[in-house]
Amino acid sequence: MVCENDIKKFTNFVSCYNNFIIVGHKGPDGDCLCSTIALADLLNRMGKQAFLVSAGPFVKEETLIFEKHFTSEVPDLDKNDSAVIIADCSELHRLGNVADSVADYPRFIIDHHKTADASEDFSIIRPKSPATCFLVQLIYEKIVGKIPENIAKVLFFGLCTDSGFFRYLEDDSGPIFEAASRLVQSGANPKRTYGIISSGKPAESRKWLGEMFSRMEFLFDDKLICICEEEDVAKRFGSNNRDTATLYDQLLCIKGVEAVLFIRQDDREPSISVSSFRSVEHFDVSAIAAELGGGGHKNAAGLSLNCTIEEAKSRILNVAKDFFDKNRNSPLKS
Ligand code: 5GP
Numbered sequence: 001m002v003c004e005n006d007i008k009k010f011t012n013f014v015s016c017y018n019n020f021i022i023v024g025h026k027g028p029d030g031d032c033l034c035s036t037i038a039l040a041d042l043l044n045r046m047g048k049q050a051f052l053v054s055a056g057p058f059v060k061e062e063t064l065i066f067e068k069h070f071t072s073e074v075p076d077l078d079k080n081d082s083a084v085i086i087a088d089c090s091e092l093h094r095l096g097n098v099a100d101s102v103a104d105y106p107r108f109i110i111d112h113h114k115t116a117d118a119s120e121d122f123s124i125i126r127p128k129s130p131a132t133c134f135l136v137q138l139i140y141e142k143i144v145g146k147i148p149e150n151i152a153k154v155l156f157f158g159l160c161t162d163s164g165f166f167r168y169l170e171d172d173s174g175p176i177f178e179a180a181s182r183l184v185q186s187g188a189n190p191k192r193t194y195g196i197i198s199s200g201k202p203a204e205s206r207k208w209l210g211e212m213f214s215r216m217e218f219l220f221d222d223k224l225i226c227i228c229e230e231e232d233v234a235k236r237f238g239s240n241n242r243d244t245a246t247l248y249d250q251l252l253c254i255k256g257v258e259a260v261l262f263i264r265q266d267d268r269e270p271s272i273s274v275s276s277f278r279s280v281e282h283f284d285v286s287a288i289a290a291e292l293g294g295g296g297h298k299n300a301a302g303l304s305l306n307c308t309i310e311e312a313k314s315r316i317l318n319v320a321k322d323f324f325d326k327n328r329n330s331p332l333k334s
């Protein structure tokens, strides 16, 4: 997945500068935060200064423990001796409000999104990787060797969050389990990691789930469930009670459901609507998101639109209907 040439490309890039801003996408998830933390450690071991930057917001419950490592203030560095490494993201605009401040630095991208532009010269982009953390682990091992305990725990956490604790992996994932095994041998603890990711939720977050279940709308022959989190609901529960991971799990297990669409307002900019897609099996929701300027993976994708929730819903469903028509003869149906 990561070859000698990739490592050469990366080490050559790193050798040109002394300072690095390391940044992932806005609204970071576990994979985004953990891959950047591990990269900062790698850069330090290569004798470089690393600054961890994130635009936030830190909303997902399991990400709060990592918030202290990040700043949203981009340091003002010597442009001749500094560069940016972007992880778990390929588009500058997805860095959120830190994008402008990092735009002028040379950059290297490490990402695994299906919709990423793989033609970037300074990049390692592997859509087949289940997590950016997996790519960072391979890079780290090739440059440093055995992963130290603190970084093994971080990389394992990121791998678990993006792979749904290995549930999204298929029969070609032997090398990923081997890599996970190395992390566990270095001190990562699967039971404890699962505990951190899936427990400690506020009771209100269960009520939020109840509210969302009551808003399910079945569309396209009941193959798509659409849920809108209206402004009043978002205000009532607060963004920290929005346990979307559990919501998607509970909806995708319904017989005949192929995809879920969840639409809400942006937590910081109410004029923007944020939409998330999840799907099962062969249904590629990243293609729907990409048609509207978003992107992601085959089974998990998203997009932001500068319009109301209602308008976003109508625009997205208008695009989605063709995909559901096409999908009529999909292997899922037979
Ligand atoms: P989520 O629904 O968790 O926000 O996002 C699902 C997946 O789609 C994540 O991998 C996320 O990075 C990606 N994603 C979400 N929104 C966008 C977007 O606007 N553009 C792109 N390229 N990817 C997105």
Ligand code: MN
Residues within 6 Å of the ligand: 031, 032, 088, 112, 130, 131, 132, 162
């Ligand atoms: Mn990721």
